[in-house]
Amino acid sequence: MKYQTQKVAYPFFIAALLLFAGQVLFGLLAGAVYVWPEFMAEAMPFHIMRMSHTNLLVVWLLIGFFGATYYLLPEEAETELHSPMIAYVQLAIFVFAGAAALISYQFGIHEGREFLEQPFWIKILLTISFLMFLYNGTRTLMAGRRTAISMILMAGLWLAAIFWLFAFYNPANLSLDKMYWWYVIHLWVEGVWGLIMASLLAYLLVKLSGVDREIIEKWLYVIVGLVLFAGLLGTGHHYYWIGTPAYWQPLGNIFGALEVLPLFSMVVFTFYMFWQGSRNHPNKSAILWTLGCAVMAFFGAGVWGLMHNMSWVNYYSHGTQVTAAHGHLAFYGAYVMLNLAIITYAMPQLRGKLPYNQIRNMWSFWLMTGGMAFMTFTLTFAGVVQTHLQRVMGENYMTTQDQIWVFYAMRFGAGIVVVIGALIFLWATLGKPREQKPAGATHVASDNAG
Amino acid sequence: MIEGLSRNAARNIFLGGSIIFFIIFVGLTAHSHYYIVTESTDHEGLTDQIKLGKHVWEKESCINCHSLLGEGAYFAPELGNVWLRYGGADNPDAARQGIKQWIRLQPLGAPGRRQMPSYDHLTDEELDALIEFFRWTSEIDTQGWPPTISG
Numbered sequence: 001m002k003y004q005t006q007k008v009a010y011p012f013f014i015a016a017l018l019l020f021a022g023q024v025l026f027g028l029l030a031g032a033v034y035v036w037p038e039f040m041a042e043a044m045p046f047h048i049m050r051m052s053h054t055n056l057l058v059v060w061l062l063i064g065f066f067g068a069t070y071y072l073l074p075e076e077a078e079t080e081l082h083s084p085m086i087a088y089v090q091l092a093i094f095v096f097a098g099a100a101a102l103i104s105y106q107f108g109i110h111e112g113r114e115f116l117e118q119p120f121w122i123k124i125l126l127t128i129s130f131l132m133f134l135y136n137g138t139r140t141l142m143a144g145r146r147t148a149i150s151m152i153l154m155a156g157l158w159l160a161a162i163f164w165l166f167a168f169y170n171p172a173n174l175s176l177d178k179m180y181w182w183y184v185i186h187l188w189v190e191g192v193w194g195l196i197m198a199s200l201l202a203y204l205l206v207k208l209s210g211v212d213r214e215i216i217e218k219w220l221y222v223i224v225g226l227v228l229f230a231g232l233l234g235t236g237h238h239y240y241w242i243g244t245p246a247y248w249q250p251l252g253n254i255f256g257a258l259e260v261l262p263l264f265s266m267v268v269f270t271f272y273m274f275w276q277g278s279r280n281h282p283n284k285s286a287i288l289w290t291l292g293c294a295v296m297a298f299f300g301a302g303v304w305g306l307m308h309n310m311s312w313v314n315y316y317s318h319g320t321q322v323t324a325a326h327g328h329l330a331f332y333g334a335y336v337m338l339n340l341a342i343i344t345y346a347m348p349q350l351r352g353k354l355p356y357n358q359i360r361n362m363w364s365f366w367l368m369t370g371g372m373a374f375m376t377f378t379l380t381f382a383g384v385v386q387t388h389l390q391r392v393m394g395e396n397y398m399t400t401q402d403q404i405w406v407f408y409a410m411r412f413g414a415g416i417v418v419v420i421g422a423l424i425f426l427w428a429t430l431g432k433p434r435e436q437k438p439a440g441a442t443h444v445a446s447d448n449a450g
Numbered sequence: 451m452i453e454g455l456s457r458n459a460a461r462n463i464f465l466g467g468s469i470i471f472f473i474i475f476v477g478l479t480a481h482s483h484y485y486i487v488t489e490s491t492d493h494e495g496l497t498d499q500i501k502l503g504k505h506v507w508e509k510e511s512c513i514n515c516h517s518l519l520g521e522g523a524y525f526a527p528e529l530g531n532v533w534l535r536y537g538g539a540d541n542p543d544a545a546r547q548g549i550k551q552w553i554r555l556q557p558l559g560a561p562g563r564r565q566m567p568s569y570d571h572l573t574d575e576e577l578d579a580l581i582e583f584f585r586w587t588s589e590i591d592t593q594g595w596p597p598t599i600s601g
Contacts, residue, residue, distance in 0.1 A: 033564070034525075041557070041565035047514030050523050112508025114522060148461070170508075172501045173493055174587055175486040178519065179479060214457060221460035228468040232475045241595035242519050243490040244482045249593070251478075316597060319520030319528065394598035397527040398563070 001349045003074035005081035008088070010350045012067025013343050015095050017426050019060035020336075022102075024415075024422045026053040031415040034408035048105050051117045055105075057331065058115065059098035063091070064339035065196055066133050069153060071346050072203050073137060077144030082136050090132040097125035113181060116167045123167060130161045148217035149199050149206070152224055156195030163187045175243030186235045189330070190301070194227035194262060197297070197338055201270060204290045204345060210279025219269050223262050230258035237309040241318060249311040256309035263294075263302035270294040282437045283348065285361040289341035292369060296337055300329025304376065316391040321404070322383030329376040332368075340365075340425065347429050356433035364428055367421030375414035382407035490591040503583025506576045510569065517601075519592060526564065528601025533581075533588035535599055542585070549581050 001007065030049040032039045040049075066087075074081055081087065101118045104110065110117040118126065137154055166183040202220040206213055236252030270291050281287065304326040308317040317323070348355045382404040389400040487493045507513075515526040538545030554577075556566040572580075 037562060037564040041567075045515075045567045046525055046564075047511050047523070050514045050525070051511065110511055112511045112513060114513045117511060117514075148457070172496050172504060173486065173491055174504065174518075174583075175491050175590055176483060177504075178521065179482060179486065218455065218457040218460050221457065221464045222455070225460070225464035225467055228464070229471055232468070232471040233478075235475065239482065241592045242521075243486050243590040243592060245485045245490075246593055247478075248482075315595060318595065319517045319522070319524060321524060324524055390600050391597050394600050396600050400600075401564075 001352075003080050005084050006071050006074050007350060008081060008084045009067040009071035009346060011088070012063055012070065012091055013347065013350070014430065015091065016060045016064040016067060016339065017343070017430065019056050019063065019098065021422060021426060023053060023056035023060060024419045026050075026056060028412075028415050028419050031408070031412045035405070035412045044106070048108070051105055051110060052102055054115055055101055055117065056098070057336075059094070059101075061335050061339060062130075063094060063098075064342070065157065065200075066091070066094070068200055068339070068342040068346075069133075069137055069157065071342070071350075072153075072200075073140045073150060076147045076150040076203075077140055079140065079144035082139035082143065086132050086136045090129045090136070093125055093129040093132070097122045097129065100125075113170065113177070115185060116181070127161075127164070130164070134158060134161060147213070148220055149203050152195050152220060153199040153203075156192045156199065159192035159195070160188055163192065178242040179239065179244060182235055182238045186238055187232075189334075190234060190259060191228065191231040193335065194231060195224050197293075197334055198223045198227065198262075198266065200338055200342060201266060201290065201294065204286065204341060205270065205273045205277075207345065208279065208281045208283070208287050208290060209273040209277030210281075211273045211277045215276075216273065219265075219273075223265050223269060226258075226262035226265060230255050230261060234259045237311070237314065240311050240314055253310050257306060259309075260298075260302040260306050263298045266294040267298045283345060283355040283358070284438055285355070285358045285365070286341060286345035288362055288365055289337055289344050292365060293333065293337035293341050296329065296333030296369060296372070298333070300326065300331070300333035300376065304329055304380075317383065317387045320383045320386045320391070321379045321407075322387065325376045325379035325383055328379065329372060332372045337369075343429060348433075351433060353433045354435040354437060356435045357428040357431065358436040358438075360424060360428035364421045364425035367424065368418050369421075371414045371417035371421055375411050375418065378407045378410040378414060382411075492586060492589055495586065497582075499579045499582050500586045502576065503579035503581070503586075506572065506580045507583060510572075515566070518587065519590070520595065526566065528596060529584060529587075530590075530592070531588050531596060531599065531601050533584045535601070538585055538588065545585075546578070546581050549584065550577050553577060553580075 026049050029040065029044070030046060030053055033046050033049065070081060070087055097118070101122045104119060104122075105117065109119060111119060116123075134154075134157060137157065141150055141154055163184055166180050169180055171177050171180070198220055202216050205211060205216050233251050233255040236248040237256035238252075239248035240252060271294075274287065274291070308314055308322050308326065344361060385404050385407075386400050389395045389403060390397060507518075512518075512529070513522040515523050517524055517528045517530075519530040520528065532549065533545055536545035536548045553569050553572075557568055558565070569577075
């Protein structure tokens with residue numbers, strides 16, 4: 001670690017990982033209700049579990065992004081962070097707001113738009129914290145060297161904050177409500193978060209592969225160009241059936257299909273850079289997560305998205321378990337694995353160690369990734385059967401659900417494996433470090449060349 | 451393909467292209483806004499009762515079990531067309547009564563069946579408003595979705 005203030009990232013990563021554990025545990029509870037419908041029906045109804053599951057996900061991913069930004073900005077800008085104090089206060093506000101939302105949900109206090117359930121005052125706190133982060137990051141960026149990586153990363157975060165403001169706009173007309181709701185949801189995960197993802201991957205590749213920055217940053221511009229060219233009008237694939245005009249169908253088909261391109265190019269990018277690079281970095285588990293992130297994002301967001309975002313397919317599959325399958329693998333591949341890659345890379349430096357507990361970390365990689373893949377397959381089968389029974393044959397919803405129970409049982413099994421994998425990840429990264437260096441790796445972990 | 455491209459050229463393509471696509475996107479959503487208000491929904495007919503109904507829908511977070519126009523949690527039935535499933539198009543009074551009775555019956559307590567929580571804390575006025583919101587929603591022009599009445 002070259003700059004003292006990079007250590008600000010440490011509490012961010014710890015908070016993110018603890019909330020991650022909470023997220024998968026709520027997911028496990030919700031998965032259990034699909035198998036045993038009366039499970040906790042009185043104590044915690046399904047809708048509370050689900051909003052806890054999804055909200056914790058978004059909160060911990062954002063905290064992870066904040067931490068990652070604080071970690072890499074000093075190195076990229078070649079200057080200390082503008083204010084570590086602002087960073088700590090901002091983290092405290094964000095964690096407090098996230099925890100307050102989670103607790104209030106258990107008492108039935110929430111707003112009612114999907115993923116935006118946080119009570120108004122909590123939304124305000126999240127906004128304040130986000131703005132403090134942007135101020136801190138931007139001041140650091142302006143004070144030092146501006147690289148493509150840091151500029152695109154900060155641009156992605158600024159745009160995320162701007163589109164978040166649509167969370168405060170809730171028109172009485174349901175169709176308008178839904179149209180602008182996607183300004184937050186889609187333009188985040190299929191738009192500006194793509195900028196965050198590509199720039200963080202580029203940073204990891206600069207560090208891990210040793211390929212020249214000039215080449216990596218050129219790739220980065222091409223990829224984020226593809227992300228936005230396809231992703232902005234790709235919003236059309238959410239505008240098929242909510243009262244918006246019919247022209248969104250051809251637009252959604254064309255640009256929805258193109259959304260695969262940036263994801264595929266990220267696979268090519270990561271593998272090609274490691275192929276080209278001469279550096280033999282000792283943090284093999286970070287390399288595994290980096291490659292895994294690109295691959296699983298391509299399948300989860302790209303392939304599984306393409307599978308049902310054509311309007312003539314979506315007409316039948318919209319709002320079935322096919323969507324649930326896609327949602328799970330897309331978030332895991334693109335954003336969960338991205339955060340875990342950064343954390344795996346940065347933790348040894350933050351704790352002043354050589355890469356440690358690598359074997360354990362890789363176990364968690366394969367357990368979680370295997371579990372998520374299996375979960376995605378079971379939900380896909382469930383969704384295909386549901387689509388046929390309910391949307392083609394016209395059978396009643398509950399009758400259909402009874403017939404796909406077996407897939408939910410298998411999904412629950414996959415969920416247990418994911419939770420075990422997640423807990424092993426926490427153990428590997430936060431637990432007692434045992435330094436592990438693979439044979440032949442010559443580079444030291446604190447390498448900051450780039 | 452990438453060898454022939456300089457970093458600055460790549461940056462300019464990214465910036466220029468993104469701005470153009472963003473402008474197109476905003477223009478199309480502006481038109482869609484107009485289309486929603488004038489054509490696909492009964493914007494004039496958004497009474498205070500329907501607004502209250504939407505508020506009840508949100509306050510109870512129905513979307514975290516049900517779906518509405520296909521968006522939601524997929525754990526419980528689609529409600530965008532629940533008004534039509536209850537025959538509201540032909541017999542609105544019977545549909546109103548039927549939906550209300552169904553909600554008042556919860557929790558059913560039927561073994562082995564997903565349990566909808568009790569909504570006894572909702573007043574008659576709130577339930578009527580919620581059902582009116584369902585009626586209004588069922589009249590949105592959704593390009594023919596869903597394919598069957600099952601939702």
